[in-house]
Amino acid sequence: MADSTFDVAGIGNAIVDVLAHSDDAQLAALGLSKGVMTLIDAAQADAIYAKMAPGIECSGGSVANSIAGIAGLGGKAAYVGKVKDDQLGQVFRHDLRAQGVHFDTKAAIDGASTARCLVLVTPDAQRTMQTYLGACIELGPDDIDPSVIAASQVTYLEGYLWDPPQAKAAFRKAAKIAHDAGRKVALSLSDPFCVERHRAEFLELLADHVDIVFANESEISSLYQTDFDSAVRQVRGHCDIAAITRSELGSVVISGDAVVVQGAEPVSAVIDTTGAGDLYAAGFLYGLTQGRDLGTCARLGGLCAAEIIGHVGARPEANLAELVAKTSF
Amino acid sequence: MADSTFDVAGIGNAIVDVLAHSDDAQLAALGLSKGVMTLIDAAQADAIYAKMAPGIECSGGSVANSIAGIAGLGGKAAYVGKVKDDQLGQVFRHDLRAQGVHFDTKAAIDGASTARCLVLVTPDAQRTMQTYLGACIELGPDDIDPSVIAASQVTYLEGYLWDPPQAKAAFRKAAKIAHDAGRKVALSLSDPFCVERHRAEFLELLADHVDIVFANESEISSLYQTDFDSAVRQVRGHCDIAAITRSELGSVVISGDAVVVQGAEPVSAVIDTTGAGDLYAAGFLYGLTQGRDLGTCARLGGLCAAEIIGHVGARPEANLAELVAKTSF
Numbered sequence: 001m002a003d004s005t006f007d008v009a010g011i012g013n014a015i016v017d018v019l020a021h022s023d024d025a026q027l028a029a030l031g032l033s034k035g036v037m038t039l040i041d042a043a044q045a046d047a048i049y050a051k052m053a054p055g056i057e058c059s060g061g062s063v064a065n066s067i068a069g070i071a072g073l074g075g076k077a078a079y080v081g082k083v084k085d086d087q088l089g090q091v092f093r094h095d096l097r098a099q100g101v102h103f104d105t106k107a108a109i110d111g112a113s114t115a116r117c118l119v120l121v122t123p124d125a126q127r128t129m130q131t132y133l134g135a136c137i138e139l140g141p142d143d144i145d146p147s148v149i150a151a152s153q154v155t156y157l158e159g160y161l162w163d164p165p166q167a168k169a170a171f172r173k174a175a176k177i178a179h180d181a182g183r184k185v186a187l188s189l190s191d192p193f194c195v196e197r198h199r200a201e202f203l204e205l206l207a208d209h210v211d212i213v214f215a216n217e218s219e220i221s222s223l224y225q226t227d228f229d230s231a232v233r234q235v236r237g238h239c240d241i242a243a244i245t246r247s248e249l250g251s252v253v254i255s256g257d258a259v260v261v262q263g264a265e266p267v268s269a270v271i272d273t274t275g276a277g278d279l280y281a282a283g284f285l286y287g288l289t290q291g292r293d294l295g296t297c298a299r300l301g302g303l304c305a306a307e308i309i310g311h312v313g314a315r316p317e318a319n320l321a322e323l324v325a326k327t328s329f
Numbered sequence: 330m331a332d333s334t335f336d337v338a339g340i341g342n343a344i345v346d347v348l349a350h351s352d353d354a355q356l357a358a359l360g361l362s363k364g365v366m367t368l369i370d371a372a373q374a375d376a377i378y379a380k381m382a383p384g385i386e387c388s389g390g391s392v393a394n395s396i397a398g399i400a401g402l403g404g405k406a407a408y409v410g411k412v413k414d415d416q417l418g419q420v421f422r423h424d425l426r427a428q429g430v431h432f433d434t435k436a437a438i439d440g441a442s443t444a445r446c447l448v449l450v451t452p453d454a455q456r457t458m459q460t461y462l463g464a465c466i467e468l469g470p471d472d473i474d475p476s477v478i479a480a481s482q483v484t485y486l487e488g489y490l491w492d493p494p495q496a497k498a499a500f501r502k503a504a505k506i507a508h509d510a511g512r513k514v515a516l517s518l519s520d521p522f523c524v525e526r527h528r529a530e531f532l533e534l535l536a537d538h539v540d541i542v543f544a545n546e547s548e549i550s551s552l553y554q555t556d557f558d559s560a561v562r563q564v565r566g567h568c569d570i571a572a573i574t575r576s577e578l579g580s581v582v583i584s585g586d587a588v589v590v591q592g593a594e595p596v597s598a599v600i601d602t603t604g605a606g607d608l609y610a611a612g613f614l615y616g617l618t619q620g621r622d623l624g625t626c627a628r629l630g631g632l633c634a635a636e637i638i639g640h641v642g643a644r645p646e647a648n649l650a651e652l653v654a655k656t657s658f
Binding site for chain 1 (some may be wrong): 349350378379381385388415419423425427428449602
């Protein structure tokens, strides 16, 4: 690839997570579906929050988590996402910049507050997410700085960007800038219900605009409305690289005729799976932009995912660069 | 004691903690003294925060932590403290109410933001705290609801209340209401430098207004400006009960002629000592208001302290009531 200022530029919904312990009975009482992300409005957010246990606040957002991970690994990373200029927006900006991420998207001055994701963590370490998009609905094409995108080896976008109204225009603008500059575009399918909401457009994106796709089994199966093996066959013709995560089974990477199967990293205790997919993408994209082979990329992804599920929250606690240095690759 | 609506009413600085990993080199670069609490203004808070690693936000405040612990143990608890009506203030209020705590102090509508404590956690699990008091400076005697204090077996106050200007008047008002109603007044000495700042008044409080005092070795030694053994002899004549924590040595409780020495609970890994003293007081006061003997109170304190130092943050993650039920008392 050409010289680059950034390894990866990420574009996503800028969200602060509110994490609290929960149980199946509470999920049932609140009418929530375990393991998925549901969009809620401000009134629903207040109503659910009022019933949640005491929590902790932690910067989140799917691609933002990945970008924090890439920076933590030693990669050069940039982020585009919309917060409001409020306390949680300041927290979100601080946490990315403190990780060394270039993050200059202007904060919204009025309108909705910084987005929040209410994350209910059950004893089985599953996370059930209710997202109030707040200021994310203000993200639009004007927030895309062409010089940042053109200077990044990979531009990484989340499927969740299809939920706020103007973000998809930002997405398409960024993808065009990236490709015009000879760069790669990566996409996370985000969530099976996100795929349900936007299937037709996601299929078109994969066919025409996306070079690298990240998905888990239910997302890729939902996209092609078929079983896992058939979905894998179909995605092979659509993207240069498809990295499919399979929870405790590790991941499968498909690229042209190559198939790489990578087992999961051992984890002593799974505490909270929030961010597992995001950190897998972080490790994978870091490896890819460092010129590593696909098997190493998959292993780096698994190593970062293993770190994040060992504690509460979706931003790494450990020094990921040291973690990688300790592991033989 | 007479019938009571609440076991313990707490009055303290209502603070949201911002916790981040740090190291000795950063403490030195920032000119911070390890292990103590320093008061900072808004500009200092911004400057230190800008240099801190990515963090998590978690409700804190010394007595608020204790009150959350008492409620988590199954006790009936109330809290008085001043937040602003902003996002972090809403987080603070939510986290106490979600724990079942009665908390009705009016939020400040304008003026300074909700108080923040920047907590730098070093690899030795020590915490170094920089507190911006923010809206806490608005707490005054009008915030004391006599009906709540008179209906609480114990009113528990923190030495830190001597830092904001009007809070000491609230403190004295509450102590008088409590004693007039035949209730007990408990005080935490909070921090050795807090004792330095307010020694003369603290000595007067202990002699005339406080029935139960919580301190660690350096606080009680600082109060009497002498060694630990001499300090223990002096406090005996000043309070009905003095509960002195000694880190890994456990605690010593002095009451009249009785001295109870309690070893520390075993802890598999000490992660973050933030809140250890607060949770000791929670367990102790819970035991006391349930009519348990001093040895049991000390053990309950040690059990709760052991829970809090096993993870990041000063609010319990485990179900304390279940933890106690599993332990033989």
